[in-house]
Amino acid sequence: MNFNLTDEQSFIQATIRKFMRRECPRPLAHELDEQGAFPGDPRQKLARLGFCSLTVPEAYGGGGPDLVAAAIVVEEIARLAPVLAGAFASTALYGGEAITLLGSAEQKQRLLPAVAADELSFSLALNEPAGDMPTTVIAQGDGYVLQGRKAFVSLADSADYLLVLAQSDANGAQSLFLVPAQASGIRRQAVEMVGYHGMGLFTVEFDQVHVSADKLLGGAEAWHQGKNQARILGTIEHVAQTAMALGIAQGAYEYTLGYAQERRQFGHALADFEAIRHMLVDLAIEIQAVRLMLTQACWQADQGRPFALEAAMARLRAGKLARQAGLQAVHILGGYGYTTEYDAQRALRDALVLFSGSETPALLKNSIGDLLALSSNGGC
Secondary structure: OOOOOOHHHHHHHHHHHHHHHHHOOHHHHHHHHHHOOOOHHHHHHHHOOOHHHHHOEHHHOOOEOOHHHHHHHHHHHHOOOHHHHHHHHHHHHHHHHHHHHHOOHHHHHHHHHHHHOOOOOEEEEOOOOOOOOOOEEEEEOOEEEEEEEEEEEEOOOOOOEEEEEEEOOOOOOEEEEEEEOOOOOEEEEEEOOOOOOOOOEEEEEEEEEEEEHHHEOOOHHHOOOHHHHHHHHHHHHHHHHHHHHHHHHHHHHHHHHHHHHHOEEOOEEHHHOHHHHHHHHHHHHHHHHHHHHHHHHHHHHHOOOOOHHHHHHHHHHHHHHHHHHHHHHHHHHHHHHHOOOOOHHHHHHHHHHHHOOOOOHHHHHHHHHHHOOOOOOOOO
16 A cells, blocks of 8 residues: 555645635634534535545546545545535535445436536435334335434435435345435424534434335345445445544644644743643644544555445544544633634534434444454344
8 A cells, every 4th residue: 555645636635725725714614613504605616626526436427436535625624614524525425435335327327427526415314313213114116115213314404315224124124215305204303513513413204205216225136235235334434424533633733733833821832831742742643543544444445445444443533533632622722712712612512523423432332343353242
């Protein structure tokens, strides 16, 4: 594995970094966060750069596979505006990467060119609210009918498709569907979050929602294959969330470093004091380590190799890193870190949301344990 970025990847990194400084700088991202507003104008301008084609094979109008480059884009956006990074991931990763890996030939032909053009977005609807019965699906006529609820569905109000996992027989088999987000019978209830303001998080109810046969992800042969497909989707989500966490951590580090270099105490900049320097050094080391872990996982995916273990490990460590970076930012800024005028608290709030929903650190460790085959009987 070559640790250097290719010329194209370096160009993409420089381009998206320049774009963010121009179209969604920190003051604008801060303002949007306070208003709870989605960065609609930057999102439209981002679409013109064509970076969603990075996860779409050339046969369908893309330039991929280059998951390494797509992760770079997510990280660079998340340094300033995690909500905008999530919106990009909803097309490039939950759309392009997922359909490339799991879609039928007809679905790829129909959807991937639109993904490459950044004209479609997708949202994951995989988990039920605590205590709910599983969402169910039955075959009816020439299609299917969905019934149930899904929790922690981000961007459900703006996505074109919901990737819905449903129980498809009495024995617990599951199937995955590409459900049009505006289908009749879908209702949404907004959920307020401490961070990611403007992202739009929802509980989504499916009340006798009819979907056509061509919406079964993977085609007719994928009926009852939802559990395996969901594992692959989960791995894609690990990549997206790792890149998001890495961007949040990098942004918090840069913000804190700038403050520590400018703020003076006792005739010296804060960054001159050993305790502050050591905090920043620890963050810089962890950021580099997580970036290497993420790059390895994405490189393996681009090579067609298994990457589930690497992606899960990277996500767990990245989530811890983002929280650490946010807490250190609040700590180093002192009293200012607790005010909404400064961005330290925003980094911490956004980091806390990384493990919202069902994918807690404990469950993620269980998944990693399974991938490592630590238990001979599947655990307790």
